[in-house]
Amino acid sequence: MFWLRGVDHMKKNAADPKRIAAAEQAMKDFRIEAKRRKAEVKAGKMAERDFIGWLLKQRGIIDELKQDD
Secondary structure (H helix, E strand, C coil): CCCHHHHHHHHHCCCCCCHHHHHHHHHHHHHHHHHHHHHHHHHHCCCHHHHHHHHHHHHHHHHHCCCCC
């Protein structure tokens, strides 16, 4: 949800189309990796706290892409 709001924020503020495209690609990459990690949690291969920690770290990526808006 945080990623989607970040990309929408960039679009509303008429950010550079290249930055928007980079943010959209980063969001796609995030979704793929999150799905993989979530499956590891369900399979017991990753601790839930590690998954949550990873999620929180990912928030910084979209924040960096949104900068200068």
